[in-house]
Amino acid sequence: MFSRLMAMVLATALMMINIPQYTAASVSVSARSAILMEQDSGRILYEKEANKVRRIASITKIMTAILAIESGKMDDMVKVSDRAVRAEGSSIYLKAGEKIKLEDLVYGLMLRSGNDSAVAIAEHVGGSLEGFGFLMNKKAEEIGMKNTHFANPHGLDDHEDHYSTAYDMALLTRYAMNNEIYQKIAGTKVHRAPNPNESWDRVWKNKNRLLTELYEYSTGGKTGYTKRAKRTLVTTASKENLNLIAVTLNGPDDWNDHISMYETAFKTYDIVEVLPEGIIEDIDEEYYKGKVYLKHPYNYPVSKEEKDKFKIDIKLQKPETEWEDSRAIPGVIGQATVYLDGEPIKKLPLYYKHDPIKEDKSLLDYFKGLFTSIAGVKTNG
Structure with missing residues (x-):
C-alpha cells in the first residue's frame, strides 16, 4: 500500500534520475569488452569489462551520424574536399568537388562505413575536422560518456587519444535511438543515392549482417574494424516490448556474441509496469488524497524471480499555510523512489492535480463587456 510507504518531508530538490541496476545473465562472449543494455530504462543486463577503455574503430560513426542529424542541415548539398577523398580505409568513393546531399552522406557513413563520407560530414557540420572533434567531445560530455575521447570522425587509428568503452558506446546508442531519423538510417538495409558522375545511382547495402541476414x-547498429581495435560492433534489437542495445569491443566472434546476449535476455526478462500514469489512489493523507499523480507510466525489465521485489517510497512536501489557495501549491510536490531488491533504480517526480479555475463570466462575456466599454455604451455622455 502506498499509504504505508508515505512520508511527509520538507521539500528538497527533485530530479528525475535513473540508476541502472545490474544483474548477471548466463551468457559467454568472445569479446574483450561487452555490454547488453535495455534501451528504455538503461538497465544493464550483462557486462564484461564494460568500463575498460579501448579503441573503438568505426562505431565512432554513431556520434558522427547523430551530430549530422541534429545539425538540421540534412538537406544541404555538401561539396566534397580533397581531404575527404584522401581518407584511408573503407570508402563510398566520393570524388573531389562533387556535391552530395548531407543525408546521403550519413547513409553512406552508416551503411558502408565510408571514411570519406565521415570527413565530408565533419568539414560541413563542424567547419573543419578539428571543429567537429570539439562538437563530438562536447556531445559525449552531455550524454555522460565519462571515459571517451574523440579525435576523428571515423575511428581510424591515426590518433592515440581516440577511445571509449562498451558502456559509453551503449549510452551513445541509447541517446541516438531516441532520434527517429537515426533509427531509420541505422535500420536501413539498402539505400540508393544519386551519382552525379555516372549514369547509375549509388546503391549501398548495410554491412551489419545481423540486420540484413x-x-x-535486429533493428540497426554499426560495424567497425581496424588493425589495432580489431572487430567492434554495436547493434540494437527489439522483441515484443523489450528493446536492447549490445556493444562488443575486440570481439572475434561478434555476430554470435550479440545473438547470444539477445537470446538470453529475451528468454530471461520481461517489461513490467511498476507504476501506472495518473492518480496514485492509495495515498490516504487528506490534503493530497486524489490529487497526486504521475505524468507517465514507469516500466522496467525484470526476470520472473524479480517481479515481486519492487518497493515504492513516496515522499511529499509538508503542506504550507499559504497553500490555503490551491493555486499556490507547486506543480511538483514530491517524488516516488522505486527500489528493486532493496536498491534504488529510479526517482520520479510527483505532480499535484489542480482544480480548473472557475470564472464568473465566460470568455465570450468578457470580450463582449470589453467591447461595449471601448465603444462607450457604458459611459455617460
Missing part, C-alpha cells in the same frame, strides 16, 4: 529481431 542473421537475426530477425
Whole structure:
C-alpha cells in the first residue's frame, strides 16, 4: 500500500534520475569488452569489462551520424574536399568537388562505413575536422560518456587519444535511438543515392549482417574494424516490448556474441509496469488524497524471480499555510523512489492535480463587456 510507504518531508530538490541496476545473465562472449543494455530504462543486463577503455574503430560513426542529424542541415548539398577523398580505409568513393546531399552522406557513413563520407560530414557540420572533434567531445560530455575521447570522425587509428568503452558506446546508442531519423538510417538495409558522375545511382547495402541476414529481431547498429581495435560492433534489437542495445569491443566472434546476449535476455526478462500514469489512489493523507499523480507510466525489465521485489517510497512536501489557495501549491510536490531488491533504480517526480479555475463570466462575456466599454455604451455622455 502506498499509504504505508508515505512520508511527509520538507521539500528538497527533485530530479528525475535513473540508476541502472545490474544483474548477471548466463551468457559467454568472445569479446574483450561487452555490454547488453535495455534501451528504455538503461538497465544493464550483462557486462564484461564494460568500463575498460579501448579503441573503438568505426562505431565512432554513431556520434558522427547523430551530430549530422541534429545539425538540421540534412538537406544541404555538401561539396566534397580533397581531404575527404584522401581518407584511408573503407570508402563510398566520393570524388573531389562533387556535391552530395548531407543525408546521403550519413547513409553512406552508416551503411558502408565510408571514411570519406565521415570527413565530408565533419568539414560541413563542424567547419573543419578539428571543429567537429570539439562538437563530438562536447556531445559525449552531455550524454555522460565519462571515459571517451574523440579525435576523428571515423575511428581510424591515426590518433592515440581516440577511445571509449562498451558502456559509453551503449549510452551513445541509447541517446541516438531516441532520434527517429537515426533509427531509420541505422535500420536501413539498402539505400540508393544519386551519382552525379555516372549514369547509375549509388546503391549501398548495410554491412551489419545481423540486420540484413542473421537475426530477425535486429533493428540497426554499426560495424567497425581496424588493425589495432580489431572487430567492434554495436547493434540494437527489439522483441515484443523489450528493446536492447549490445556493444562488443575486440570481439572475434561478434555476430554470435550479440545473438547470444539477445537470446538470453529475451528468454530471461520481461517489461513490467511498476507504476501506472495518473492518480496514485492509495495515498490516504487528506490534503493530497486524489490529487497526486504521475505524468507517465514507469516500466522496467525484470526476470520472473524479480517481479515481486519492487518497493515504492513516496515522499511529499509538508503542506504550507499559504497553500490555503490551491493555486499556490507547486506543480511538483514530491517524488516516488522505486527500489528493486532493496536498491534504488529510479526517482520520479510527483505532480499535484489542480482544480480548473472557475470564472464568473465566460470568455465570450468578457470580450463582449470589453467591447461595449471601448465603444462607450457604458459611459455617460
